[in-house]
Amino acid sequence: MKPRTRRDFVRDSLKLFTLGLTAPQFLLKTVRGESLASLIGSNKILVVIQLSGGNDGVNTIIPYGDGAYYDARPTTGIGIPDTTVLKIDSKLGFHPGLVKLKELYDQKKVAIINGAGYPNQSRSHFRGMEIWHTADPVNVAKNGWLGKFFDLTAAQASNPLKGINYGDQLPKAFNCDHCSIPAISNLNNYQVVTDSRFPADRTAKLQTIEAINSEIPVDKPFAGLLHSAATDALYSSEALKTVTQNYQTTVQYPNTGLANGLKFISQVINANFGTKVFYISTGGYDTHATQGGTTGAHNTLHTNFANAVEAFHRDLVEHGKSADVLMMVFSEFGRRVRANGSNGTDHGAAGPMFLIGDAVRGGLYEDYPSLTDLDSNKDLKMRVDFRSIYAEVLEKWLDADSKAILGAAYSFENFL
Amino acid sequence: MRNIQRLALCFAWVSVLAINPLVLTPGFGATEADVSFAALDPQLENNWDLTKASHLLRRTSFGATRSEIQESLSKGFQATVTDLLTFKDTSELEAALLAQNYVLTGERPNFGDLQRWWLYRMQYSPNPFQEKLTLFWHNHFATAYSKVRDIPALQNQNKLFRRNALGNFRTMLVEVSKDPAMILWLDNNTNRKGRPNENYARELMELFTMGIGNYSEQDVKEAARAFTGWQTNNGQFIFNSREHDNDPKTFLGRTGNFNGEDIIDIILEQPVTARFVARKFWVFFGYENPDPALIDSLAEAFRNSSYDIAVLVRAMLSSSEFYSERAFLAQVKNPVELVIGTLRMLGARSDHRDLTGPLTRMGMSLFNPPDVSGWDGNAAWINTSTLMERYNFVNRLVTNRNAASTSSYFDLNAGLSSLASLTHVGFADYFLDLLAPLAVPSAMRIMILNYMSPPPAAVANLQESAQPQSGNTLDGTTLLSLRKGLMKTRPSPIPTVTPVPLSPSMIDQKGRGALYLIMTLPSYQLN
Numbered sequence: 001m002k003p004r005t006r007r008d009f010v011r012d013s014l015k016l017f018t019l020g021l022t023a024p025q026f027l028l029k030t031v032r033g034e035s036l037a038s039l040i041g042s043n044k045i046l047v048v049i050q051l052s053g054g055n056d057g058v059n060t061i062i063p064y065g066d067g068a069y070y071d072a073r074p075t076t077g078i079g080i081p082d083t084t085v086l087k088i089d090s091k092l093g094f095h096p097g098l099v100k101l102k103e104l105y106d107q108k109k110v111a112i113i114n115g116a117g118y119p120n121q122s123r124s125h126f127r128g129m130e131i132w133h134t135a136d137p138v139n140v141a142k143n144g145w146l147g148k149f150f151d152l153t154a155a156q157a158s159n160p161l162k163g164i165n166y167g168d169q170l171p172k173a174f175n176c177d178h179c180s181i182p183a184i185s186n187l188n189n190y191q192v193v194t195d196s197r198f199p200a201d202r203t204a205k206l207q208t209i210e211a212i213n214s215e216i217p218v219d220k221p222f223a224g225l226l227h228s229a230a231t232d233a234l235y236s237s238e239a240l241k242t243v244t245q246n247y248q249t250t251v252q253y254p255n256t257g258l259a260n261g262l263k264f265i266s267q268v269i270n271a272n273f274g275t276k277v278f279y280i281s282t283g284g285y286d287t288h289a290t291q292g293g294t295t296g297a298h299n300t301l302h303t304n305f306a307n308a309v310e311a312f313h314r315d316l317v318e319h320g321k322s323a324d325v326l327m328m329v330f331s332e333f334g335r336r337v338r339a340n341g342s343n344g345t346d347h348g349a350a351g352p353m354f355l356i357g358d359a360v361r362g363g364l365y366e367d368y369p370s371l372t373d374l375d376s377n378k379d380l381k382m383r384v385d386f387r388s389i390y391a392e393v394l395e396k397w398l399d400a401d402s403k404a405i406l407g408a409a410y411s412f413e414n415f416l
Numbered sequence: 417m418r419n420i421q422r423l424a425l426c427f428a429w430v431s432v433l434a435i436n437p438l439v440l441t442p443g444f445g446a447t448e449a450d451v452s453f454a455a456l457d458p459q460l461e462n463n464w465d466l467t468k469a470s471h472l473l474r475r476t477s478f479g480a481t482r483s484e485i486q487e488s489l490s491k492g493f494q495a496t497v498t499d500l501l502t503f504k505d506t507s508e509l510e511a512a513l514l515a516q517n518y519v520l521t522g523e524r525p526n527f528g529d530l531q532r533w534w535l536y537r538m539q540y541s542p543n544p545f546q547e548k549l550t551l552f553w554h555n556h557f558a559t560a561y562s563k564v565r566d567i568p569a570l571q572n573q574n575k576l577f578r579r580n581a582l583g584n585f586r587t588m589l590v591e592v593s594k595d596p597a598m599i600l601w602l603d604n605n606t607n608r609k610g611r612p613n614e615n616y617a618r619e620l621m622e623l624f625t626m627g628i629g630n631y632s633e634q635d636v637k638e639a640a641r642a643f644t645g646w647q648t649n650n651g652q653f654i655f656n657s658r659e660h661d662n663d664p665k666t667f668l669g670r671t672g673n674f675n676g677e678d679i680i681d682i683i684l685e686q687p688v689t690a691r692f693v694a695r696k697f698w699v700f701f702g703y704e705n706p707d708p709a710l711i712d713s714l715a716e717a718f719r720n721s722s723y724d725i726a727v728l729v730r731a732m733l734s735s736s737e738f739y740s741e742r743a744f745l746a747q748v749k750n751p752v753e754l755v756i757g758t759l760r761m762l763g764a765r766s767d768h769r770d771l772t773g774p775l776t777r778m779g780m781s782l783f784n785p786p787d788v789s790g791w792d793g794n795a796a797w798i799n800t801s802t803l804m805e806r807y808n809f810v811n812r813l814v815t816n817r818n819a820a821s822t823s824s825y826f827d828l829n830a831g832l833s834s835l836a837s838l839t840h841v842g843f844a845d846y847f848l849d850l851l852a853p854l855a856v857p858s859a860m861r862i863m864i865l866n867y868m869s870p871p872p873a874a875v876a877n878l879q880e881s882a883q884p885q886s887g888n889t890l891d892g893t894t895l896l897s898l899r900k901g902l903m904k905t906r907p908s909p910i911p912t913v914t915p916v917p918l919s920p921s922m923i924d925q926k927g928r929g930a931l932y933l934i935m936t937l938p939s940y941q942l943n
Contacts, residue, residue: 195928
């Protein structure tokens with residue numbers, strides 16, 4: 001399929017301006033002399049996939065070539081036999097459940113960042129996840145790293161769908177001063193519902209709401225916010241209704257929550273609303289007990305994850321969008337090297353991150369953390385600060401000022 | 417115009433005029449009792465009107481019902497404030513909670529039931545201000561179920577806030593420091609001699625009393641030592657002397673073998689404490705970014721009363737600034753103000769089971785604030801998703817026609833049954849007055865009326881452009897023309913509106929629709 005050009009994108013997006021944006025707002029924000037292109041931004045899209053609970057990195061990218069692995073994790077317990085490991089090289093391999101991810105890796109579309117973490121890593125789900133969302137391991141920050149991105153970027157500023165969280169709970173990553181990111185789990189919930197007894201009356205009601213909120217100023221501190229949220233809600237919910245209608249694919253997505261969410265994201269990408277960041281979470285990774293090895297709970301998580309991601313990628317390829325989309329996968333912490341007494345693992349520290357997409361320079365980044373030279377809690381020492389990965393995504397993929405967002409400069413791994 | 421229609425029109429206007437304070441409120445001479453009022457503004461008593469009364473009652477309650485407003489106007493400003501601060505006996509409420517099964521039963525009580533227990537109180541307590549103050553303290557000492565996971569402990573904490581709502585702040589601080597839910601929340605069980613955990617000491621100073629910049633990190637460490645051994649056991653506070661650090665501490669310039677209560681006393685000696693708390697009150701009940709001079713005067717009254725919360729609250733509600741133009745509609749209704757306020761004003765009933773999910777999706781899960789700093793409020797309540805949740809709650813309420821359902825229900829027809837026939841103007845004005853008196857710009861009122869009974873020219877345009885162009889799939893181009901069509905059909909507001917009679921079926925469609933639209937108005941979403 002012929003790759004879409006920047007001109008194609010700009011032409012399509014002109015419909016978006018007059019449709020998806022609130023026209024009065026957009027006109028107010030347009031600065032004389034600012035180019036149209038800079039207001040649209042690039043067509044690059046980030047999809048953040050959060051693995052909630054603390055994914056066991058040691059049984060994700062497995063250091064099967066290191067004897068210390070089998071010392072700590074005998075195959076009678078949660079250790080993965082080297083005959084089943086999907087080998088990358090003589091030292092490392094994927095967990096067998098990640099077959100579909102290995103396929104993408106072999107196409108050079110997966111960058112594996114070993115040992116991502118931060119100093120004095122928190123082992124609390126709540127605080128740990130908050131740190132990844134705010135990119136601040138020291139202070140309890142108010143705004144998220146993606147929220148700051150939206151606050152600082154002119155691209156798509158007036159677009160009510162510039163970012164979308166798939167799921168009811170908006171992650172703190174999207175907290176911001178000026179942006180407003182919808183949390184959508186169910187298109188049926190994300191709409192203005194009117195009296196089902198009188199469907200023909202719906203348009204008159206929506207028209208009245210729109211008129212009230214766009215034509216009548218109210219001089220009160222939060223009236224403007226209510227007005228813009230109302231019109232944004234109307235336009236974004238009406239626009240999203242069309243998302244499934246024109247969409248066709250040959251790809252069979254697995255029937256899992258993550259796959260359904262990624263399919264929704266693919267549909268929205270195809271609708272060309274200009275969304276720059278999607279966020280989706282999938283849980284169950286807090287494997288304190290009966291984690292399993294080649295089979296079992298963790299294997300199921302891996303299989304579901306890989307199958308969903310691979311289907312999503314194939315769908316993007318089919319629709320000519322795969323060059324535009326970068327996935328970033330993380331978890332709030334890795335887990336401990338040794339299993340606990342319940343054949344599971346407890347909260348640890350550093351763990352792997354994945355970057356997945358056509359634009360990625362596939363391969364391994366950073367040495368695997370040492371299984372024997374551990375931190376004071378006997379957990380894996382980190383190899384790279386996760387903010388380096390954020391910084392590279394912000395600068396190279398989202399055209400953003402990573403120093404302004406993260407508060408400091410970080411060196412890149414060069415996976416892009 | 418038929419007489420019955422005249423009557424219907426009059427109904428709407430008389431209900432507004434009948435509460436005109438010039439007609440009803442007697443003059444009020446200053447008496448000895450007035451001396452206890454801080455910053456008393458005699459102008460308020462003499463100018464007590466619908467706008468001020470409904471504003472005060474909205475801020476100190478959940479919605480302001482017509483009868484509450486009328487009562488306030490007839491007794492006047494001073495008596496209203498005094499009565500707000502005087503809590504009536506709640507034994508009937510407690511009995512009703514039991515009778516209606518709003519209790520936490522069994523070994524594993526349900527979190528939703530805990531939330532419903534409080535929602536019932538908010539709706540039916542004879543002291544809604546007491547519930548509002550409890551909400552203030554819950555937000556101030558924000559403690560969340562997501563970590564505490566102990567439902568009886570959270571309920572007891574809620575009762576602590578209610579008990580001390582207008583009591584003494586020192587007492588509140590000491591009780592909170594010994595509260596099992598708080599101890600669990602801020603990890604004080606692991607605050608031990610030799611290995612202190614600073615979490616409680618830090619939040620006590622940062623969030624509950626003084627604010628950042630008024631103490632050092634060393635003060636936090638020393639205060640933590642003073643709170644060592646303050647633990648829970650079997651749901652009760654115990655002072656574990658073995659774990660308590662009995663050595664001298666230096667805190668905010670004072671040295672001694674301090675325990676937690678001493679730390680609290682030293683904190684209360686700092687001038688900043690009264691200002692911090694007064695400011696929290698003003699931001700919650702008044703508006704954001706208050707003038708420091710205003711806060712200073714409230715703080716002085718608070719401090720001079722040895723931290724009597726009732727004195728602070730009375731000073732706040734007695735200040736003319738509380739009734740200023742700046743204060744009116746200066747807030748966004750928080751989700752419980754919107755939901756419970758709507759139920760109260762419409763006289764709706766509910767078993768509250770249908771409300772806990774929507775309230776959470778609106779951003780306010782009672783007993784489960786997002787973190788220890790509570791809910792930010794105002795702008796934080798509004799994004800596209802939460803606003804649609806708010807609208808959809810209103811829609812469910814106005815379209816629930818099933819009197820047998822236990823979900824939130826109000827009887828539209830009962831309220832209107834005294835009127836043989838009703839006009840669209842009468843209907844709209846009645847509910848505008850009931851729900852947002854004197855708050856709705858006339859252009860918005862006209863739009864509601866035009867929705868109910870479209871002026872003839874607009875109707876044809878509406879029908880034509882509401883249909884998508886046939887044959888096209890609904891892509892961006894078609895949506896664009898849909899939107900343009902919608903913009904074109906908006907009729908320009910017409911200055912005078914001829915009342916149109918509403919048949920029962922039109923009440924069911926356009927009446928319920930108008931009521932829905934009124935409650936989506938910015939004026940209604942604001943407080």
